[in-house]
Amino acid sequence: MSSSALLSALALLPALSWAGEYRLTVDEVTIDTGDFRKQGIGYNGASPGPVLRFREGEDVTIHVTNNLDEPTSVHWHGLILPYQMDGVPGLSYPGIAPGETFTYRFPITQSGTYWFHSHSGFQEPDGAYGAIIIEPNGREPFRYDREYVVQLTDKHPHSGDRIMRNLKTSADYYNRQQQTVGDFWRDTREQGLAATLKDRLMWGDMRMMSSDIEDVQGFTGLINGKGPEQNWTGLFKPGERVRLRLINSSAMTYFDVRLPGLKMTVVQADGNNVQPVTVDELRIGVAETYDVIVQPKEDRAYTVFAESMGRSGFARGTLAPREGMLGEIPELRPAPLLTMADMGMAHAGMDHGSMSHGDMADMDDSGINHDDMAGMDHGSMSQGRAAELPADPFYAEGSGLVPQAYNDGRFLSYADLRAQKPLYEERKPTREIELRLTGNMERYTWSINGIKESDAEPIRLQYGERVRFKFVNETMMTHPMHLHGMWSILDVGAGQWNPVKHVISVAPGTTVYMETEVDAPGKWAFHCHLSYHAAAGMFRTVIVEGGPEGGDS
Amino acid sequence: MKRLMTALLLSASASAGAEEMRHSMHHGFFYGLQADALEYRYGDSGEELGYWSTEAWWGTDELKALWLSEAEYDFDHDSWETLDNRLALQTPVSDFLDLRGGLRFDTPDGENRHYVFVGLSGLLPYWLEMDSNLYLSEHGDLSLDLALEYELLLTNRLHLTPELEFDAALSDDEAVGVGRGLRGMEAGLRLSYDLLDRAVVPYLGVHYERAFGRSADFAVQDGEDRDGWFAIAGVRLMF
Numbered sequence: 001m002s003s004s005a006l007l008s009a010l011a012l013l014p015a016l017s018w019a020g021e022y023r024l025t026v027d028e029v030t031i032d033t034g035d036f037r038k039q040g041i042g043y044n045g046a047s048p049g050p051v052l053r054f055r056e057g058e059d060v061t062i063h064v065t066n067n068l069d070e071p072t073s074v075h076w077h078g079l080i081l082p083y084q085m086d087g088v089p090g091l092s093y094p095g096i097a098p099g100e101t102f103t104y105r106f107p108i109t110q111s112g113t114y115w116f117h118s119h120s121g122f123q124e125p126d127g128a129y130g131a132i133i134i135e136p137n138g139r140e141p142f143r144y145d146r147e148y149v150v151q152l153t154d155k156h157p158h159s160g161d162r163i164m165r166n167l168k169t170s171a172d173y174y175n176r177q178q179q180t181v182g183d184f185w186r187d188t189r190e191q192g193l194a195a196t197l198k199d200r201l202m203w204g205d206m207r208m209m210s211s212d213i214e215d216v217q218g219f220t221g222l223i224n225g226k227g228p229e230q231n232w233t234g235l236f237k238p239g240e241r242v243r244l245r246l247i248n249s250s251a252m253t254y255f256d257v258r259l260p261g262l263k264m265t266v267v268q269a270d271g272n273n274v275q276p277v278t279v280d281e282l283r284i285g286v287a288e289t290y291d292v293i294v295q296p297k298e299d300r301a302y303t304v305f306a307e308s309m310g311r312s313g314f315a316r317g318t319l320a321p322r323e324g325m326l327g328e329i330p331e332l333r334p335a336p337l338l339t340m341a342d343m344g345m346a347h348a349g350m351d352h353g354s355m356s357h358g359d360m361a362d363m364d365d366s367g368i369n370h371d372d373m374a375g376m377d378h379g380s381m382s383q384g385r386a387a388e389l390p391a392d393p394f395y396a397e398g399s400g401l402v403p404q405a406y407n408d409g410r411f412l413s414y415a416d417l418r419a420q421k422p423l424y425e426e427r428k429p430t431r432e433i434e435l436r437l438t439g440n441m442e443r444y445t446w447s448i449n450g451i452k453e454s455d456a457e458p459i460r461l462q463y464g465e466r467v468r469f470k471f472v473n474e475t476m477m478t479h480p481m482h483l484h485g486m487w488s489i490l491d492v493g494a495g496q497w498n499p500v501k502h503v504i505s506v507a508p509g510t511t512v513y514m515e516t517e518v519d520a521p522g523k524w525a526f527h528c529h530l531s532y533h534a535a536a537g538m539f540r541t542v543i544v545e546g547g548p549e550g551g552d553s
Numbered sequence: 554m555k556r557l558m559t560a561l562l563l564s565a566s567a568s569a570g571a572e573e574m575r576h577s578m579h580h581g582f583f584y585g586l587q588a589d590a591l592e593y594r595y596g597d598s599g600e601e602l603g604y605w606s607t608e609a610w611w612g613t614d615e616l617k618a619l620w621l622s623e624a625e626y627d628f629d630h631d632s633w634e635t636l637d638n639r640l641a642l643q644t645p646v647s648d649f650l651d652l653r654g655g656l657r658f659d660t661p662d663g664e665n666r667h668y669v670f671v672g673l674s675g676l677l678p679y680w681l682e683m684d685s686n687l688y689l690s691e692h693g694d695l696s697l698d699l700a701l702e703y704e705l706l707l708t709n710r711l712h713l714t715p716e717l718e719f720d721a722a723l724s725d726d727e728a729v730g731v732g733r734g735l736r737g738m739e740a741g742l743r744l745s746y747d748l749l750d751r752a753v754v755p756y757l758g759v760h761y762e763r764a765f766g767r768s769a770d771f772a773v774q775d776g777e778d779r780d781g782w783f784a785i786a787g788v789r790l791m792f
Contacts (some may be wrong), residue, residue, distance in 0.1 A: 115714060169585040169612075169791065173751055204679035207649055222777075440648055445614050452614075454581060482603040491592075 006192050022052060022062045026072045026096075026118070027428055031127050033220040034158045034227035040127030041068065041118065048225050049116070049130030051149055056111040058476060063102040064096060071095040071120055074104070075484075076132065077287060078114040078502040079235065081106040083522025086484055088119045091523040091541060095120060111136035112271025112446045113245040113289045122160020123156075125251035125531045129153070130424045133288050134271070142267045142276065143418055144243035144293050148234040152284070152391065153217035153247070154253035155227075159268040164532050169445040170470050172341035174218055174335055177211045177312060177335050179203075192218070202340070210337040213401070214310035215444075215532060221306060221315025226308070228542070231326070232304075232317035235455055242319065243267075244304075248284040251531040254309035254505075255476065256283050258406055259302050259319065260330060264292035266412060270501040273420035278393050280409030283309065285505035294319070303327035309401070309478070311335040330406070338476055342396035342508040369508030371502065396509030415492050417499035423487065424517050426496035429468035433459065436472045437479050437506060445536055446475075446528065453535025459526065461518045463547030467516045471506045479533065480505045483542065484525040489515045503529060554750040580758065585658040585791070592787025594760060598778065601628040604787075610643070617643045619653065639670070650675035650683075657688060664728045669689045678705070695723040696731065709747075716741040716755075730775065732767025739763075745789060754789040 029042035043049025054060055065071045073095045075087035085106040089095030098104040118128035133151045156163060166173040179200070186464060187196040203210055226232040236242050244264075248255060258281040260263075265278045268291035284290055284306075285443040296302050301320040308314060311332050318327050394414045395402045405411040439446040448456070461467055469488075480503045481488075486502045491513040498515075506512045529538035587608045587705055594602040603626040610617045619642070624744045625635040641655025650673055657668040672686030682702040689695055700718040717741040745756035763780035764772045772779060 164584070166791075167582055168583045169587070170751060175723050176708055178706055180708050182708065201679065207678060207680065393746045441613060442649055443645065 003217060004133070009129075010460060018057060019059045019061070020054065022060065023065070023493060024049065024062060025065045025067050026074075026128065027067045029127065031155060031225075032230075033155050033222060033433060034229035035220045038155075038157055038159075041072075041123045042127050043130050046225070047127030047129070048151055048153070049128075051131045051133060052116065054108045054132065054134045056108055056134055058108045059527040060104070060106060060108055063101050065101040066096040066098055066106065069098050071097055071118045072118055072123060072128070074116055075119040076114065076116050077482075078103075078289070079106075079132070080109055080485065080487070080520065081201060083485055083520065085520075085522060086524065088484065088525045091525055094484065108134055110271060112268055113149075113247060113291050114271050114403075115247045115249055115287075115289070117249065119525070120324060122251075122535070124249075125163070127155075128345065129249040131245070131247055139519060140267075141273060142265075142293060143239040146236065147243035147245060148318065149224065149247065150234075150246045151224050152248045152257075152510040153222045153225075154216070154252060154308070154313065155222050156216060156219040156251070158218075160251070160531065164535060167215060167444045167532055171442055172209065172212075172216075174216045175209065175211060175214075177213075177310065178209060179337075200252055206343070208343070208476060209441075210339070210400070211310075211335070211353040212313050212338060212441060213336065213478075214308060215477070215530070217310070217312040219253065219308075219313050219333065219434055221253070221255070221308065221313050223304065223306070223315045223317040226317065228316040228329070228411050231325060233325075234304075234317070234319050234378050235323070236296055236319055236321060238299050239298055240294070240319060241293050244292050246282075246284055246290045246292060248286055248288055249427060250286050252286065253313070254283055254285050254480075255306035256281060256309060256403055257304070257306045257313065258282075259304055260328070260406065261298075262294045262296055262302055264294055267291050269417050269499055270503060272423070272500045274499055275418040275420055275497075276414045277412065277418075278410070279412040279416070280405040281463075282412035283403050283405070284480070285503055285529075287480055287482055287503045288501070289503070301325035301327035303329060305330055307332055309336075309403075333406070336400045337394075338508065339398055339400040341396040342400055342476055344396070344474060367505075394505075394510060394512065395507045399507065400508065401507060414490060414499075414505075417490065417492060418494050418497040419499050422496040424455040424489070425502050428514050432468040432470055433538075434470045434472065435481075435530060436474050437481075439475045439477070439533070439536075439538065441476060444532075446533040446538035448535075448538055448540055453527075453539035453541070454537060456540060458523075458543045461544045463521055463544055465518045465520055466515055467518060468513060471504065471512045471513075471514070473508050473510055475504045476508045477533070477536065478505060478507050479531075480529040481491070481519075481527070482529045482539055483516060483524065483526045485520045485522065485542075485544075486516050486518060489517075491515065518544055519547075520544060554566065581613050582611065585609070587787075587792070588790040590787055592756075592785050593789065594785050595784040600781075602626060602634070602783070603628065604785075611645075615644060619643055619655070634661060636658075636661045643669075643674075647672070647675075649677070653686070659729070666726075666729055671764075677701075691724065692726065693724075694726045694731070696726075696736075697721055697723075712745045712747075714741075714743045714745060718741075722768075727771065730768060730771040732769075732771060733764045734768075736766060736768035737762065737764045741785070743763040743785070752791050754791075756787055758784075758785045759783065760785050 024043050027045050029047050031040040073087045073089045085104050086092040114132040117124040182329050220227045223232040263278050265276050283455050301318050304317040306315040392413045403411045435451050438450045482503045488504050504514050521544045524542040525533040526542045589627050590606045592604050609620045621639040623637045627634050633746050639657045639749045641653045643651045643653045646652045654671040657670050659666040668688040668690050670686045670688045674684040685699040687697045698720045702716045705713045720737045722737050739762045741760045743756045744757035745754050760783040770777045
């Protein structure tokens with residue numbers, strides 16, 4: 001670590017002791033994205049809040065003072081702690097009333113990159129978030145010379161409450177990428193009238209939109225609170241290894257992150273070490289973190305470019321040898337479209353003869369899957385270039401969302417992730433719980449197994465069991481599922497080397513498994529981390545019964 | 554109706570109780586204020602009209618209370634040609650359709666009428682917006698209507714919206730100019746531009762109305778035309 005980084009670490013730590021005391025105030029702040037200014041919520045007078053730096057093994061005491069005129073809460077995202085300290089009003093505690101100070105006390109039992117945010121109303125989309133860095137006790141299995149937090153968010157000019165109300169009134173309120181008459185003529189030229197008409201009739205019959213990838217467009221992508229024009233900059237000396245702690249604190253937006261000209265070596269996912277994998281680009285789901293190491297060797301500026309998955313916006317920053325240097329800003333790539341595969345209809349037996357192989361090749365050359373029928377047409381698919389790309393098992397076969405690296409290089413897949421060291425002994429799960437991710441896009445209702453949280457019974461787990469969760473995504477959206485308090489072991493088919501995460505992203509039309517060692521008594525939240533999906537009801541209370549502290553019930 | 558109202562109140566109080574129990578990330582109640590049309594109409598025989606169609610709602614995903622208002626004001630005669638206010642409850646009956654029921658108060662200049670009504674509204678396949686209702690007047694007369702609308706996206710902000718509405722009656726109600734059978738149709742075409750999000754949407758368009766059968770005869774007796782073309786300019790609002 002460089003001396004300046006060490007100094008800043010020292011400045012943030014009240015003392016290099018094993019029992020640190022920290023103070024956060026929750027404040028009304030003004031947020032300036034460069035594109036617009038708005039009132040929001042922040043910590044210690046700013047949004048994002050401070051970077052909290054803890055040490056593994058430390059007993060932290062954090063005093064949180066609520067200076068708002070409404071209740072608030074702070075959730076330590078990804079941290080393993082007693083449930084009373086987890087910061088979910090109604091589950092962990094009543095929340096923090098206006099003017100009051102709540103003192104969190106818990107031991108730090110892990111290391112890595114995490115974040116914190118409000119779990120009350122839409123305070124998090126309104127700006128109430130910050131980063132957490134936990135220094136490990138021992139040495140890390142990788143080297144770096146300096147490090148930066150790269151905290152992404154999707155700052156919208158509208159307040160969270162207003163966004164939710166607009167979505168409830170008109171679910172496509174913010175979708176400005178809908179198929180138009182112009183797209184119809186273009187597709188007719190490229191694919192013929194019959195295929196285009198058939199495509200539109202199929203989507204129309206379902207009353208769904210192939211462009212329905214980002215519910216909330218119109219945001220400005222921020223890196224560490226700075227908009228593309230404000231250009232957050234991290235300095236390096238050519239040849240140094242720079243650790244970027246990528247955190248996606250967005251309300252709704254997945255980002256495809258790259259630094260053109262640099263390879264990224266992924267060393268941590270959701271705070272846990274993974275076997276290093278070197279990629280050109282990665283997709284970071286909402287609430288996930290990835291730690292990557294880059295090694296810029298030239299004496300020039302490198303752009304940190306994060307395009308939203310639906311290509312409706314981007315965040316941009318710069319790594320540079322000196323202040324004020326600018327890298328090239330790439331063009332946004334064309335917006336993807338969902339396919340019938342994303343609708344879970346890949347095997348629905350649609351017409352396999354409707355498209356010539358030539359059409360498929362044309363589409364594949366464009367680098368995106370314009371054609372909504374590609375997913376259904378497996379016969380043709382195998383003739384196209386898409387078949388030559390390694391399939392990503394975490395997307396439906398023929399999905400329009402399968403990412404491709406900007407330089408046709410390697411794009412990180414969940415399937416690439418392997419734990420560096422198994423956290424738990426491998427054992428058979430005691431039972432499986434199926435969670436169908438459900439919703440009605442037109443009504444903007446979101447639920448699990450067709451039931452909203454407000455109408456649902458809690459999921460009851462027994463302390464000591466190992467539960468296998470089966471996520472079946474029956475919607476057209478991608479859902480980042482977040483279980484509080486216990487680790488989510490993502491099944492990538494690697495047995496004891498399966499990566500340990502706190503957010504599992506489930507793409508449309510797919511089934512994904514995770515296993516959880518039920519080792520934390522109490523009441524926990526389990527929800528989609530898209531703010532407006534969670535608030536609409538894609539949320540469950542998990543009650544862990546039994547255990548050393550007797551649990552809650 | 555009374556039962557429906559009781560159901561709403563019960564549900565509201567039950568949900569309010571549940572609200573306190575729930576963790577604060579959850580939101581149960583929402584409201585919306587919309588003016589689908591707030592427009593000026595200039596007729597082919599020189600008449601000038603003001604027209605609005607508005608909706609206010611409050612409630613949950615499962616049950617909403619609505620206030621719907623539609624009015625036509627004749628500037629030449631300073632009179633309300635139409636003044637139709639409805640209070641209704643609405644609940645989903647399928648993924649895309651809602652069932653509505655409530656009271657309709659027709660209070661234009663001239664004879665007034667009160668109705669109970671029940672209707673279906675929502676989205677049909679191929680993005681057709683539908684609204685269809687059955688009305689029973691205080692005199693026992695039955696009537697019904699069907700409205701269809703489609704929004705064609707010329708661009709993501711410039712929309713062309715054709716609309717078609719049919720009205721029919723199962724019995725005569727001469728005092729309010731209603732003749733048995735298909736009594737009228739309206740067709741509209743609006744070219745709109747999303748000026749400020751979807752909150753402020755100005756438009757231009759044409760509107761055509763035609764009365765049929767005995768309803769048309771009643772109209773002629775009253776010195777009105779059987780049909781008429783209008784040029785329209787207005788704004789759609791959503792808050």
